[in-house]
Amino acid sequence: MGQVEFNNAMSLQPVLIAGLWRAAQSTGTFHAENPATDKTLPAEFPISSWADCEAALQVATEAASALRQLAPEQIAKFLMRFAERIEARKTEIVETAHAETALPKAPRLGDVELPRTTNQLRQAAAAALEGSWALPTIDAKLNIRSALAPIGPVLVFGPNNFPFAYNGVAGGDFASAIAAGNPVIAKAHPCHPATTKLLAEEALAALGETGLPLATVQMIYNLAPEDGLRLVADKRLGAVGFTGSRAAGLKLKAAADAVGKPIYLELSSLNPVVILPGALAERGEKIVEEFTGSCLMANGQFCTSPGLTILLAGDGAEKFIASVKAKLESTTPGTLLSAGVAKNLASSVQTLQAAGAELVAGGSAQTGNRFANTLLRVSGEAFLASPEKLQTEAFGNASLAVVAKDAAQAAEIVEHLEGNLTGCIYSETRGADDALYQSIAPALQSRVGRFLNDKMPTGVAVTAAMNHGGPFPATGHPGFTAVGIPSSLRRFAMLQCFDNVRPSRLPAALQNKNPNGKMWRLIDGQWSQADIAG
């Protein structure tokens, strides 16, 4: 676990740079809080100065060169060993995350999120090993061959809401960046620094055991906003992965864009759900169950939580709203991830109310960083009068129902939606809603990354066909996904073409012989696992 240990919670915690746990060159310190008790947790963490960033960049750049020369097998071994080590230390990791986030140890942290995280690491290992993610493309006659290749050190900012699965040092962006052959500089989320440190310890140990450059993984806990902007714009950095708030993400995006640095953002999303009248008539109560279950999952603190529902005015809509209200009011809200989340939620609900939304249920803060399960409603007309304000994200257990007066207004509402991660339409199963569906679906599809039928958007399967992405401002580029292996690897890559390069100098993936007999390559227009004759 590195050469230096500072396990005394009273000391300032060290950062991980160049394979060493070393004292940060800090500009200040901070503590995490237990959101369930509002108590400050004992460990003290440094806010890194630019000197730490500079050191991390320097060694990551060297590691990037070394990684480019490594066989994919070795990178895969690291990812698999890291997964094993996380599992072996599961109890401590889950306890620590629970203290920092108030998320339940079971099933959430221990039975769902931790296995999802190690599954992602293993899927990334398999993708690195197999190699098809890079879309190797060969024109055998002209001897022009191309494939995606590592882009250089990747800076990963993890969010507050998934201490494991999106953690900068163990989550989806981390796994993708490493599997694509890049070192990672992880910035912990300041809400769960101790969890991140445990994960980083296991990453470092796994690097040592599998012979990767120890500087493949750096981790700092926090830094001044101006150092963050400087870091994303640094020439030595290859790309950035960011999951978090829109305000912070857009600042980082501007800094990265100004120097042509790819930055992949996952910002905010309302995940509109359109529930058509036939579906409500057919199975209204079932949809209420699905909807409230999805809204309250993790207290609504998922990126894909359904924050906006579009209904058509009528008895069905009123019955739906009444049932949702009853269900929300009869369910005890959970503790939110932090005092900050609770404060922002209250403020967002106020913004929605100020823009014309009426409270149906909840709407007020409760003790212990809880917020009453909340439903608001607004007419279609009022929505169309201030569509921007009424698309304020209320991150947490609050949702807005928009009641359109008719089909045309529902379609108009959809055309005023911002880019979202997901969008969904519930419709009657025998065709009663089909005309309505057709009037809404094309416009909704073009505004979302994942389009669903009859299914709530929470639950993002880690499969090759997943898209956890979408048009701006849900993300920064609608062509990429943060979840779904191997596609998520392609974010952290550059296209590299080899023209007339001598055979022995080609990367293994582009030589005539298929390096593992399993890699799919596009050879003269045909996807194939075969060797090239010659």
Added chain:
Amino acid sequence: MGQVEFNNAMSLQPVLIAGLWRAAQSTGTFHAENPATDKTLPAEFPISSWADCEAALQVATEAASALRQLAPEQIAKFLMRFAERIEARKTEIVETAHAETALPKAPRLGDVELPRTTNQLRQAAAAALEGSWALPTIDAKLNIRSALAPIGPVLVFGPNNFPFAYNGVAGGDFASAIAAGNPVIAKAHPCHPATTKLLAEEALAALGETGLPLATVQMIYNLAPEDGLRLVADKRLGAVGFTGSRAAGLKLKAAADAVGKPIYLELSSLNPVVILPGALAERGEKIVEEFTGSCLMANGQFCTSPGLTILLAGDGAEKFIASVKAKLESTTPGTLLSAGVAKNLASSVQTLQAAGAELVAGGSAQTGNRFANTLLRVSGEAFLASPEKLQTEAFGNASLAVVAKDAAQAAEIVEHLEGNLTGCIYSETRGADDALYQSIAPALQSRVGRFLNDKMPTGVAVTAAMNHGGPFPATGHPGFTAVGIPSSLRRFAMLQCFDNVRPSRLPAALQNKNPNGKMWRLIDGQWSQADIAG
């Protein structure tokens, strides 16, 4: 050819909006010039106001919705018919382009660039028809299916140097955007508006003949810079393709980035060529021929013209420089594309001289928008003292040789190179240069989109394996290529995922049945042309 015609060269030429040749709402007018004679050409073209942009955006948005519903066969038919129509009007198109650009009618315009352009249109048609470009990906068990989909109206800015092959209304970006299912708003390059008008006439006629929405193609000639910035930032626009100067491109990029709009840029590139001593000893004169041929091709006005050569000090380097000097001085320079190009070239050569480069050959302007074939040289030490200034692009028939004192300095020079479209190493064929090659190749590869051995970078084959792209500032994103079908289509697309969507509502490409039996789809991890059982 639309309902309105203004063939009298004395009238103000009309713009193409909504399937009509109509009078521009203009803020001013301009004329093209014949660079060979410096004479103003008779036709007068409008500088469009925002009103034209607004009209184009509005109808393009409607066309985008209509195109999304069309079968790929129909889009392919349009592209093929457009190619035929261009060929049928070849004589007039070539004459017009020759008058506007001074590029030779033969072989360049008629025998090389026009066939390349129609070949691109036909390759794009084939890609649209076949459909594999969209990387359809299916998880059959979970019923999650995704593919790239049209992104919306694409604004294409064509450059001055390829009046056909990169023309906004007929070139590579146009073909890619249309084949991916998007309408195009083309901005002509103001150096060849009449050529662009002829191409747009054929596009419109082909749209009519093949039943596509006539608003699939709009064309304006010119607009105020502030309207260009407003246009790229408009919500209704899907994406932007730009080929041109770094200064203009970076302004458009900032405007597009601020609203999360994908913009694909091809800016400037020096295309460094490293020539190792063994190669010079083995075949120096042959390399001189290849190098000068490449430098002077189209008077050096290719994006991939070799503008920077790195040599190792010694007799071989001196002999190479002397031979290149002799060859350049004995070749008559051609007419440059415009007075502006000639002026910028002179200014860039001065910038290089001011930064320490010495003239070896040429360096001065000649009559008729010609510039003496130019070679400059600079020591490795001097280059490292001002690497930025000495990477000033001198667009045209000028090139800089950097003479490194030793291998270590050559490697250091490579590490100071900006992102480029291409990079090349010439080495001895039996291995004498191999150690040197290894000390330079990795750093060069990571800075370029296409890496070559023993071959000059001019000549960009239109093949699936091509990369005409590269790290910033050569382009805006290192993961995409502007040339190479089908990969170039993927720039103008968003990733769209269908989760639990009912079978009949899925796009044809994602249904169980393979729509044409030829489309490659990634089904449960295997690329396949088969149907899915079920």
